[in-house]
Amino acid sequence: MGRTADYSKESCAVAATLEVIGDPWTLLVIRDAFNGVRRFEQWQERLGVARNVLAARLKTLVRHGVLEPQAYSERPPRHEYVLTRKGKELSAVLLTMHGWGTKHLYGEEGSGVTFTHKACGHELDARVACACCGEIVQPRDLEMHVREGRLTVAEVLAKDEAA
Amino acid sequence: MGRTADYSKESCAVAATLEVIGDPWTLLVIRDAFNGVRRFEQWQERLGVARNVLAARLKTLVRHGVLEPQAYSERPPRHEYVLTRKGKELSAVLLTMHGWGTKHLYGEEGSGVTFTHKACGHELDARVACACCGEIVQPRDLEMHVREGRLTVAEVLAKDEAA
DNA sequence: CAAGTGCGTTGCTTTTCTGGACTGAGATAG
DNA sequence: CTATCTCAGTCCAGAAAAGCAACGCACTTG
Numbered sequence: 001m002g003r004t005a006d007y008s009k010e011s012c013a014v015a016a017t018l019e020v021i022g023d024p025w026t027l028l029v030i031r032d033a034f035n036g037v038r039r040f041e042q043w044q045e046r047l048g049v050a051r052n053v054l055a056a057r058l059k060t061l062v063r064h065g066v067l068e069p070q071a072y073s074e075r076p077p078r079h080e081y082v083l084t085r086k087g088k089e090l091s092a093v094l095l096t097m098h099g100w101g102t103k104h105l106y107g108e109e110g111s112g113v114t115f116t117h118k119a120c121g122h123e124l125d126a127r128v129a130c131a132c133c134g135e136i137v138q139p140r141d142l143e144m145h146v147r148e149g150r151l152t153v154a155e156v157l158a159k160d161e162a163a
Numbered sequence: 164m165g166r167t168a169d170y171s172k173e174s175c176a177v178a179a180t181l182e183v184i185g186d187p188w189t190l191l192v193i194r195d196a197f198n199g200v201r202r203f204e205q206w207q208e209r210l211g212v213a214r215n216v217l218a219a220r221l222k223t224l225v226r227h228g229v230l231e232p233q234a235y236s237e238r239p240p241r242h243e244y245v246l247t248r249k250g251k252e253l254s255a256v257l258l259t260m261h262g263w264g265t266k267h268l269y270g271e272e273g274s275g276v277t278f279t280h281k282a283c284g285h286e287l288d289a290r291v292a293c294a295c296c297g298e299i300v301q302p303r304d305l306e307m308h309v310r311e312g313r314l315t316v317a318e319v320l321a322k323d324e325a326a
Numbered sequence: 327c328a329a330g331t332g333c334g335t336t337g338c339t340t341t342t343c344t345g346g347a348c349t350g351a352g353a354t355a356g
Numbered sequence: 357c358t359a360t361c362t363c364a365g366t367c368c369a370g371a372a373a374a375g376c377a378a379c380g381c382a383c384t385t386g
Contacts, residue, residue, distance in 0.1 A: 005187030005188055005212075005343075005344095007191065009211070010191070010275075011274055011275035011276075012191075012194070012261075012264075012274050012275055012276040013260070013261045013262075013263075013264030013265040013268065013269050013273070013274040013276060014190065014191070014194050014257055014260050014261050014264060014276065015191060015264075016264045016268045016269065016274065017260040017261070017263055017264035017268065018187075018190060018191070018260070020268070022185075022187065022190070024168030024181075024185065024373095024374080025168055025374095027177065027181060027185070028170065028173070028177070028178060028181070031175070031177050031178075031307075034305065034307050035307045035309065039332080039333085040332070040333050040334070041331085041332060041333075044333095048172070049168070049374095049375090050374065050375050050376065050377095051333085051334070051335085051376090051377090052334085052335070052336085052374085052375085052376095053373085053374060053375080054334090055333080055334055055335080056373095056374095065267075073332095075382090075383070075384095076331085076332075076333095076381095076382055076383040076384075077382080077383085078332065078333080078383095079333095086267050088302035088303075089263060089266070089267070089302060090263060091291075091300075091302045091305055092259040092262065092263060092289075092290075092291045092300075093256065093259045093260055093263060094177055095259075095291050095300065095305075096255040096256045096258075096259045096291065097176070097177050097180040097181070097256050098175075098176045098177050098180070099176075099255065100176075100180055100252060100253060100255060100256060101175075101176030101177060101178075101179045101180035102176040103252070104228075104249050104252070104323075105176065105179045105180065105183070105319050105320065105323050106176050106179065106313075106314065106319055109313070110176070110313070111174055111175050111176040111179065111313050111314075111319075112173075112174035112175055112309060112310050112311065112312075112313035113174075113175040113176060113177065113307065113308070113309055113310075114307070114308045114310065115305050115306065115307055115308070116305070116306040116307075116308060117293045117295065117296070117298075117300060117304055117305070118304045118305070118306055119293070119296065119298055119300075119304045120293060120295055120296035120298065122293070122295040122296070124293055124294075124295075124300065124305070125293070125294035125295060126255075126291050126292070126293070126294070126300065127255075127291070127292045127293075127294050128254075128255045128258050128259065128289050128290070128291060128292070129289070129290045129291070129292035129299065130280045130282070130283060130285070130287055130288070130289070130290075131287075131288035131289070131290050132280065132283055132285040132287075132288060133280070133282065133283035133285070135280075135282055135283065136292065137254075137255075137258065137280060137282075137287065137289065139251035139252060139254045140251075140281075141280055141281045141282045142197065142254055142258075142278050142279070142280070142281070142287070143278065143279040143281055144194075144197050144198045144276065144277070144278055144279075145276070145277045145278070145279060146198065146275060146276055147275050147276075147277065148275065149275075150269075150272070150273070150274050150275035151269065151274075156268050156269055156274075157268065160267075160268050168374070168375095169375095187342095187343080202363080202364085203363070203364050203365070204362085204363060204364075207364095212343095212344090213343065213344050213345065213346090214345090214346090214364085214365070214366085215343085215344090215345095215365085215366070215367080216342085216343060216344080217365090218364080218365055218366080219342095236363095238351095238352070238353090239351060239352040239353070239362085239363075239364095240351080240352085241362095241363065241364080242364090327386100328385100328386090329384100329385085329386085330383105330384080330385075330386095331382100331383090331384080331385095332381105332382095332383095333380105333381095333382100334379105334380085334381090335378105335379080335380075335381100336377105336378085336379075336380095337376105337377095337378085337379100338375100338376090338377095338378105339374100339375080339376080340373100340374080340375070340376100341372105341373085341374070341375090342371105342372085342373080342374090343370105343371085343372075343373085344369100344370085344371075344372090345368105345369095345370095345371105346367105346368090346369100347366105347367085347368085348365105348366080348367075348368100349364105349365085349366070349367095350363105350364095350365095350366105351362105351363095351364100352361105352362090352363095353360100353361080353362075353363105354359100354360080354361070354362095355358105355359085355360075355361095356357100356358095356359085356360100
């Protein structure tokens with residue numbers, strides 16, 4: 001494609017997140033990472049994504065600390081990519097997308113991918129809860145606010161890559 | 164850009180969802196919709212997105228039933244776009260992205276956009292909960308499964324547009 | 327020493343975005 | 357009753373990014 005979309009002048013956590021995981025394929029790379037994929041060839045084969053694009057995605061995910069390269073062989077020098085804690089916490093995004101797609105696109109039968117909640121053993125139906133009061137958040141309970149004078153996405157991402 | 168990425172052969176609710184909201188700008192269009200934006204010119208001005216791209220995005224969001232055109236003037240004939248129920252439920256995705264970006268990209272001070280949970284009056288810190296047992300879902304509690312023989316994303320989206 | 331594996335890079339084509347000008351129906355102003 | 361303004365787009369040239377396929381390189385295996 002040409003993903004020229006540039007959200008960097010915004011000053012919003014959603015826009016900043018999109019700057020990290022908003023490229024085409026990126027979220028599917030992460031999804032597969034949750035399913036145990038760790039190596040270039042595995043992603044390439046499963047997704048059918050172009051090799052140069054995959055290489056670019058892996059590079060930026062590492063740059064942003066979502067994936068971490070880990071050597072699994074000295075000779076020949078080979079490494080695999082594992083999810084960092086930061087990366088694992090993207091499961092929240094994956095789960096809500098999965099939930100929405102299951103409810104509104106796939107029907108009852110569900111899609112070819114499911115998540116199990118090991119704590120209770122059931123297939124997970126994800127809801128968003130408020131960390132403060134614990135209630136399930138309904139769209140009508142939301143109010144969005146905009147504040148001025150915050151760091152732009154560009155500034156925030158520069159810091160993020162430095163870290 | 165050139166978003167040529169084609170997930171349609173996949174058979175996964177995440178991929179299907181990406182096919183609807185995975186285009187650049189789309190999620191920011193929806194974010195602004197939650198903030199009360201309803202008209203072409205408003206989105207265009209706020210986001211600075213190219214007009215043709217915005218027109219294309221609005222069209223596909225309508226096609227997928229995320230936005231609904233609603234006349235607000237007969238003469239001249241003008242309409243605005245309002246979120247459907249399906250669209251409002253994308254708040255879950257927005258909230259988890261916002262949460263991740265706030266935690267991992269912006270720090271304590273937060274970004275320029277916040278959500279308030281009207282039920283408890285606090286700034287919302289979104290968590291993913293299991294609808295079945297009510298527990299907050301930790302990444303480590305997840306297990307992903309792949310099943311065969313499900314509808315492909317292409318098939319599901321064709322149905323969705325028909326509906 | 328020939329072929330294979332894992333992980334990319336390089337080059338060329340195609341698709342999509344960007345930016346800006348332009349259109350068209352109607353409202354508003356003088 | 358012509359001239360400008362608003363809204364909601366469309367159109368077009370050019371740039372940026374993805375798609376595809378071939379090649380490179382460092383080792384290993386037969």
